[in-house]
Amino acid sequence: MSRTIFDISAKGGMAWSQHPRGEWRSEIPEEHLRSDAPRLPEVSELQVVRHFTNLSRKNFAIDTAFYPLGSCTMKYNPRGAHRIASLPGFLNRHPFAPAGMSQGFLGCLFELQEILKEVTGMVAVSLSPMAGAQGELAGVLMIRAYHEARGDNARTEILVPTAAHGTNPATATMCGYRSREIAVAEDGDVDIDALKAALGPSTAGIMLTNPSTCAVFERRIEEISSLVHEAGGLLYYDGANLNAILGKARPGAMGFDVLPLNLHKTFATPHGGGGPGAGPVAVNERLKPYIPIPFVVKDGERFRWIEEVEMPQSIGRLSAFMGNAGILVRALIYARMLGREGMLRVSEFATLNASYLAARLVAAGFQLAYPTRRATHEFLISLQAESKELGINAMDFAKRLLDYGVHAPTTYFPLLVPECFLIEPTETETMD
Amino acid sequence: MSRTIFDISAKGGMAWSQHPRGEWRSEIPEEHLRSDAPRLPEVSELQVVRHFTNLSRKNFAIDTAFYPLGSCTMKYNPRGAHRIASLPGFLNRHPFAPAGMSQGFLGCLFELQEILKEVTGMVAVSLSPMAGAQGELAGVLMIRAYHEARGDNARTEILVPTAAHGTNPATATMCGYRSREIAVAEDGDVDIDALKAALGPSTAGIMLTNPSTCAVFERRIEEISSLVHEAGGLLYYDGANLNAILGKARPGAMGFDVLPLNLHKTFATPHGGGGPGAGPVAVNERLKPYIPIPFVVKDGERFRWIEEVEMPQSIGRLSAFMGNAGILVRALIYARMLGREGMLRVSEFATLNASYLAARLVAAGFQLAYPTRRATHEFLISLQAESKELGINAMDFAKRLLDYGVHAPTTYFPLLVPECFLIEPTETETMD
Amino acid sequence: MIAEIGVTSIDDLFEEIPASLRVDGFPTLATGDSEMDLAREFAARSRMDELAVCFAGGGCYDHHIPAAVWDITSRGEFLTAYTPYQAEASQGTLQLIYEFQTMISALTGMEVANASVYDGGSALAEAVLMAVRLQKRHASKQVLSTAALHPNYFDTATSIVRGQGIVLDCMAPSEDGLSVPDAADSPLAVVIQQPNFFGNLEDVDTIVDWAHEQGALVIAVVNPISLGLLRPPGSWGERGADIVVGDGQPLGIPMASGGPSFGFMCTRSKFVRQLPGRIAGRTVDVDGKSGFTLTLQAREQHIRRGKATSNICTNQGLLVTAGTIYMSLMGPAGLRSTAQACHDRTLRLVEKIEAETFAVRAMDVPFFHECVIDLQSISADALVDRLASRDILAGVPLGHWWPDRATQLLVCATERRTQEEIDSFVDSISWALGANA
Amino acid sequence: MIAEIGVTSIDDLFEEIPASLRVDGFPTLATGDSEMDLAREFAARSRMDELAVCFAGGGCYDHHIPAAVWDITSRGEFLTAYTPYQAEASQGTLQLIYEFQTMISALTGMEVANASVYDGGSALAEAVLMAVRLQKRHASKQVLSTAALHPNYFDTATSIVRGQGIVLDCMAPSEDGLSVPDAADSPLAVVIQQPNFFGNLEDVDTIVDWAHEQGALVIAVVNPISLGLLRPPGSWGERGADIVVGDGQPLGIPMASGGPSFGFMCTRSKFVRQLPGRIAGRTVDVDGKSGFTLTLQAREQHIRRGKATSNICTNQGLLVTAGTIYMSLMGPAGLRSTAQACHDRTLRLVEKIEAETFAVRAMDVPFFHECVIDLQSISADALVDRLASRDILAGVPLGHWWPDRATQLLVCATERRTQEEIDSFVDSISWALGANA
Ligand SMILES: Cc1ncc(COP(=O)(O)O)c(C=O)c1O
């Protein structure tokens, strides 16, 4: 049954109660009007409801099954946050409503900015990027703006570990940089010698995440940070793995200059079958002048927008309005639901669950990619031995898991580990 | 996978964000407190959401499949009516809020009463019964009250056609009556001779529906009505099939004294896997003094409740508050969405769909139970020939339909037709 | 389609309706409205009734409802399914009912529960009918209730059972509204509401033991939230209650003018055949796979017709779904802290009313989360009207049922009531009483 | 669990973090709140921004959203699924995207569409980058837009493409804000918004044909609701637009402060390899059963890394779901009558403003559902502030972007605006302008 909605469409079908009632006048000149009706489906409301209800039933989802997709943090998205963010005052606010009519919403943004500063250890936050990748773009554009402002125009390279997520090199390219790969050592940490060799006057910056995409904590991050800064480059932190260290360590203290957060991961806003997310960027003093507009400040008791006029060095606007505003409200509610203790529970339970699952898989005979290392919020196993022995590959394993009603882990990522599974049970799963 | 929620429960599991926060004082004496905690499941919010989401996926529903369950009117339940009836002003109204704080809600009830009067051709409506069967109870209690008020205490029998829905005789019993069956003739109409033979001084009334549960229109309803009234009995109309004649004929004109409506059928409020429904009763002048309280009247521009003091002969209260109030609001919205033309479309499309499906099945070789008659909003086929030939019964047929993703029609009802299917496609289905 | 049916117009399909009965639509009804127009119109209508704060209880309570409850309950597969008669097409609803029954039994301390009936009031009626069936050989046709039984429950049960000649009576109350059985009575069943309509705690052990000594069955009427904290009816007195009923509204159901909610019913295993309504059970299919089905269906009206235990057919399935999800989310600890919070909020409210206004407690006995206060100087109706101007629903005036209690108001503060709301309510009472002083 | 891992405490799991970097939680954050408390707090916060009526547009519109749209979109299976990379686990989302692409193509009159990008503004940026890739051999690095392009779209596209050295310029406007191409220009691509930011209808045929003569590609920016009525970009001029983008918010997405919504992108088949973002296609599996999958994945960043067509990963899937359901419900007839109703409402509003207030139309050209009015005596900001006191959002003041248009206000009336709302808006304008006269 994969009939499309067009297959069930029939001339004259319609959801009559959705049509506005009345007689309409028009002053649009004939030449602007379309002559043909667009070929949209012609169906009843029941047909629509039934068709899309049944389509939904063909998806795996957190709400239906265990979804240990590494790097994606498929944890429980509280229904309460969705409900509260759907209050009419939030849903019906027009983006151009003046600040005087928007104190509720602006107050929410300001509060979220403050929480994210605390969580990351950075000094300023702009909430507008619409997903991790747009946050990356903002981050690298800021690095670019920083160098340009200093007239330091020879820096044309962004360093990226071989294990990095594909968005990192893609982003560097979008910002007009060349991306240069840095090897990862046997133990999963960045190869310091390779790094040293790559650093130089053309280094604009480095993009890292910690725990890394090898699912281990980059232990020599302080050394890396000094090396990069000494070479005149800046450090970019990919926030996708922040849930692993929430309340345990802060990127700000590790020496990072800029990071986007993936609110749809760390702050549990729904993935929605491919978004929306939100990728706020946090920066230190160095990059503060460049953060994207708009953002919110508090003057006395009133909240107001900061736009271009007050931020002449900003990299500018990244969306028509205020990014994925509704997602920001959801994330704030989730953060408030967690609170001080809850944030610690995130990193602790995420790590505990991953470590436990890793231990169980090791006991069952599977091979960890980095057996000497602690698991973080996720861990990597290599199915190379099994693949050779059984003549099947990691993808076959993954598909077989689907047959058992468990979503497959992330496969073949990071690219440098052969036949791997990146497994992230997340903190909201229980033992059952 | 039929693990229950108790199977996944583990000591200490909980949905922490649902617990009220604070320190609580108590002045409840020790002896009133329970010593053991009730054995409710101990699970996380994700576990709850996942468990019940997955349970829901094991149901057939109008929203997922064609559901031609005869007599049950499984038609589309507009999402809009559900949404609008869930507005905070409706959901948060306390049943004891005084009339001054309730003009919105009371106005809705009044409007629905008026619409139902128009639709049925009766003179008064009470909305409080909570389903068809409670409406039946109200109806028969009113018949009883009527006879009692006249001191006519010898009437101990309610006549019920053999084809009647099981709630009819059960209701008669609950009201302290004996129910007496009346045969149905070959053509599906009531056997007039059998009726005449049964009528007499012990006849309190007769319970009918039209179209009847044989799925044909009872053509001699006027004659039946005269006969019963002449014998001193009253006529009760089972409103479950009202959608078949909406705007084409009215029970009031057929001589009925009282009828409940099934709002969850004719007015498309959701069946909910077994309710809630609503079974408002409509009556003619004769039974007006006896209708259940409370109901709403309009004094000038204000709406107010009528309670027992103003209705001393009322059969009384049938629920703690105002029945299934929220369902009444949904039904009103649906009725308003239909409007004048929409109500006609209900009976026309329901009949057209049933007649078409009947014609197609006849063409495919199936046997109608009443081949000389017009189909109404539903029709009966008998699988007796197929059963004999193939050695299977109607229930086997029904189960096989489920395998094909179509909900089985009603089987073995009415009881008098052997191996039957009562098929009601409803007016909201299309050809696809 | 017309052609395939063999007619020439839709009108032909209605040709069996005698001409004398034919009408042509509904000239007085308005034309159909769009969802958009209805949404606007009804938003305005519903806004007329919007409240800021609710201190009314009396059988319907303003509790917090977790978002997950209705998000899941409103899924099309729950919302638009039929009654689970076809087990294969309804495993979701059937398993859910089974789990519901288990939870309600745990909460009440009883052995078996049904899949619900319409509401608390009609559940009481069904319990009375059940007791009558069980006590067929009992000399009396009288059922006796404690004095402070919810008056609307009393009335509902009376209307429903009257047709069968059953009489419901009330015990005489003591000064504080509590009930002490009168040795002279010898009913077939005794109805005890705990907490009673005034929010107070009855001496249930004494009443239960007395009733059982008389050969009467005990019907308990309880509030499910209170059972997070209070002793369950299954352990009242020596032998516990025989039938337990109540209304499920506090378990995740919006007040919505009092309905739809659901009534629950539990009893001892040995009485299960007289328990009306549906019951889901676990079973095994021909392949040995376990599944769920409606059990004891033989008692239902579509099989036993005139001899069924009840005429109920469509019932409150969707609300049972909500209640089950609610109980699962709260668990024993959440239900307990909710009950504790309700008691605490009401305690603080009443103390503050006594400390800061002219109003006093009408009855000085332990209560759960409702309490009767006496305004002394003005009628409770007048207070409610005055506070309506401040968008506060002050409580339930008792004068409607007991004219001699016209100055008494039943107030309730659930876990949702904040200290600020309580403070401003008490201020408003002072203002309202002061204005009349 | 701890024991099975082989550690003695949870803290051991974090031992690889250097001591110098370890912190101990977040002392400045508050303790976690319950859903109940947050619901109350945020209800109060959201109420601060609640509006009675909205006459603002400017890229975000107050349309009716059928209840079914979000009832279905909020199902857990849509809400909590990941990006449909695993085709077997995502057939629902994949088929939906496929249907979405078909609908958007039909609406715009183009051959192929992608599965959306972030929003309308960033869609324009992606279109510009795509045009640059397609015009690699073109002499110019200039992209030229019509004068009345949404200024925030212009700014967004500029920020995003600047890193690659691409320049965005604006045509000079005529008196009425419409754009007439200047023969001297020779851009690589021309951006045309229709209706333009002022709500007016550009002479798209002339501009498109001119652009194509110059060897430029044409990027159209359109409002999907308008396409229920207006000529689709696929048929503008002789050859039609080459790339079409827009924002999906009008298709069943709440305004929600402008996001999340989704940006759509369509193009000619021959350009599909340069179309960024995901594209779903129909395919057949090994057993010959048809199914849906992401096609052209090789362009994606997780495979081509530095050479991907775009860095977009997480995107706006859920909003595409809502948009697809919306388009299915409206169908061609519903979309058309919605567009007609919007035009009619705005027409009546503007006529009434001209007839009854001192304000006049600023530009006398045909418009769709937005129109610029000139208040003459006071600034548009002042009017907006005054009408805020009546809970009316009067429109979008233009002075923010064009200081010389400080007295000009962009107003919009969608199909939701009733005659009463229009009347009271015009009364309020009279009042506000009068008060200043
Ligand atoms: C490590 C890492 N970085 C970046 C991203 C990109 O984030 P987004 O999908 O929000 O654009 C992801 C997403 O999966 C990721 O896992």
Ligand SMILES: Cc1ncc(COP(=O)(O)O)c(C=O)c1O
């Ligand atoms: C003919 C008929 N009468 C009465 C009823 C009982 O109505 P309810 O289920 O609302 O109690 C039904 C329900 O199926 C029915 O079909």
